Amino acid sequence: MAAGDDAGLGDNFRMARADSDGGDGVHLGRPDRGLSPSGGAHTWAGQARYCRMFSDLPSLVVDIEALEAAGDTGGLIDAARVWTGTGDDGEGAAGWPLFGQLIGHDITADRSPIGPHADVGALRNARSPELNLEMVYGDGPIGAPYLYDLRDPAKLLTGADGLDLPRNSQGIALIGDPRNDAHIFAAHLHLMLLHAHNGFVDRLRADGKAEGTLFDAARRTLTRHYQWIVVHDFLPRLVGSELVNDVMRRGGQFFSPAPGEACLPLEFADAAYRYGHSQIRNTYQLKPGGPVIPLFPALVGFGPIKPEHRVDLGQLFDLPGHTPAQRAKRIDGKLPASLIRLPQQITGDVEVDAYHSLAVRDLLRGTATNLPSGESVADAMGITPLTADQVGPGWAAGTPLWFYVLKEAQVFGHGDHLGPVGGRIVTEVLLGLLRADPDSYLSADPQWTPALPSREATSFELADLLIFAANQPAAR
Numbered sequence: 001m002a003a004g005d006d007a008g009l010g011d012n013f014r015m016a017r018a019d020s021d022g023g024d025g026v027h028l029g030r031p032d033r034g035l036s037p038s039g040g041a042h043t044w045a046g047q048a049r050y051c052r053m054f055s056d057l058p059s060l061v062v063d064i065e066a067l068e069a070a071g072d073t074g075g076l077i078d079a080a081r082v083w084t085g086t087g088d089d090g091e092g093a094a095g096w097p098l099f100g101q102l103i104g105h106d107i108t109a110d111r112s113p114i115g116p117h118a119d120v121g122a123l124r125n126a127r128s129p130e131l132n133l134e135m136v137y138g139d140g141p142i143g144a145p146y147l148y149d150l151r152d153p154a155k156l157l158t159g160a161d162g163l164d165l166p167r168n169s170q171g172i173a174l175i176g177d178p179r180n181d182a183h184i185f186a187a188h189l190h191l192m193l194l195h196a197h198n199g200f201v202d203r204l205r206a207d208g209k210a211e212g213t214l215f216d217a218a219r220r221t222l223t224r225h226y227q228w229i230v231v232h233d234f235l236p237r238l239v240g241s242e243l244v245n246d247v248m249r250r251g252g253q254f255f256s257p258a259p260g261e262a263c264l265p266l267e268f269a270d271a272a273y274r275y276g277h278s279q280i281r282n283t284y285q286l287k288p289g290g291p292v293i294p295l296f297p298a299l300v301g302f303g304p305i306k307p308e309h310r311v312d313l314g315q316l317f318d319l320p321g322h323t324p325a326q327r328a329k330r331i332d333g334k335l336p337a338s339l340i341r342l343p344q345q346i347t348g349d350v351e352v353d354a355y356h357s358l359a360v361r362d363l364l365r366g367t368a369t370n371l372p373s374g375e376s377v378a379d380a381m382g383i384t385p386l387t388a389d390q391v392g393p394g395w396a397a398g399t400p401l402w403f404y405v406l407k408e409a410q411v412f413g414h415g416d417h418l419g420p421v422g423g424r425i426v427t428e429v430l431l432g433l434l435r436a437d438p439d440s441y442l443s444a445d446p447q448w449t450p451a452l453p454s455r456e457a458t459s460f461e462l463a464d465l466l467i468f469a470a471n472q473p474a475a476r
């Protein structure tokens with residue numbers, strides 16, 4: 001495809017932006033650039049906070065016991081209640097929600113305990129609201145040296161054989177966000193990002209880039225490829241190109257933070273972006289012809305990846321030379337058994353048994369943060385809400401926003417795409433964060449295009465980045 005100014009990843013790689021305060025004197029919440037030259041990984045200096053897109057709407061008041069009943073084993077949202085073993089395959093490849101999960105981990109981490117009564121004002125986001133691969137780079141080589149390779153400091157550390165994440169002597173992954181080791185698929189995708197960064201270091205070095213600027217240039221290159229994929233590949237598949245183009249053209253109607261002043265909306269973190277929980281399959285095949293394995297407990301992470309659990313990426317994404325990947329589950333208002341009974345390694349010890357259910361947790365988070373109903377958000381957007389028949393029984397007072405987004409995807413998107421409410425929240429937030437980040441390619445260099453080759457002449461896709469990563473000598 002057409003290449004941007006970093007086409008050869010040579011010396012003409014343009015710096016992201018001019019000065020540190022953008023000329024407006026605003027420093028609050030801006031990245032700390034004090035770690036240069038080799039420590040230039042993005043650090044959010046301000047306190048990342050959550051905010052709201054629809055602060056004027058009344059909270060949905062729901063009975064907590066009813067939520068727990070709907071989300072727990074045997075409840076309305078438990079796919080196992082009706083699952084016959086087939087028939088819930090969607091259109092998209094199984095890897096898309098897994099990549100989507102990593103995007104989520106890049107921008108939101110609410111570490112408050114689960115329960116119906118959160119102190120909403122006290123919630124803090126442990127991630128910066130920027131698509132900056134903080135989950136990969138952490139605090140950079142100076143703030144988080146254990147993420148980097150001492151023998152070649154521009155590179156990220158990988159596991160000894162290049163086939164696993166780097167781990168400490170107790171098997172805990174040395175990565176920027178521990179959630180990326182929660183299951184083997186997240187761990188594999190994270191590993192691909194490490195290899196992609198290291199591959200960019202090699203390319204830049206071969207182009208003669210000065211050693212002192214290699215790390216920053218490789219980080220910026222990978223981050224921009226990732227941001228490009230979010231805009232041009234991930235979002236169009238999830239919500240459709242029309243909506244993406246509309247928000248690109250007109251900006252967000254309900255979320256458009258000023259440069260350097262982004263926050264993460266609770267409607268996104270505690271409802272709409274959790275759509276992906278309904279796209280997780282109950283079972284996965286890791287290799288063509290291999291056994292079909294339930295996600296949990298077998299494929300839980302937080303320890304070295306067993307050789308028999310190494311994933312063939314062609315099972316997750318449609319890649320050239322591979323048979324088509326297995327598909328993501330349809331979004332249908334139901335979660336697979338593995339997520340209705342999350343393993344203890346993921347939930348920790350819980351005081352209420354129902355907190356093992358991710359559906360219960362999704363519903364409780366939404367009510368604890370006083371989210372409005374899906375119907376009232378639809379009204380506020382000028383969209384005709386789903387009817388009671390379309391939403392299904394059980395939500396007389398209004399439908400929790402998260403569940404509404406799932407049902408909307410089922411009704412309007414055949415379970416493959418988000419509907420108008422969920423789609424708009426997700427699109428406006430992801431594009432809004434990119435626009436508010438002065439370092440993103442959309443803000444700093446909108447004409448930028450990926451430097452890596454692509455399979456299709458006109459588009460660069462996630463598959464192209466994965467192929468690049470998987471072909472690095474250290475990855476094989």
Ligand code: HEM
Binds near residue numbers: 270276365
């Ligand atoms: C195997 C797959 C997955 C597992 C085991 C998983 C597990 C979890 C858990 C345990 C939480 C915390 C629940 C809570 O206490 O609030 C969570 C939160 C969340 N998940 Fe997932 N998830 C998975 C996939 C996904 C996918 C595919 C997406 C989206 C595409 C997603 C988006 C989110 C978001 C946005 C949050 C809120 C994060 C925060 O603000 O801290 N997850 N997930």
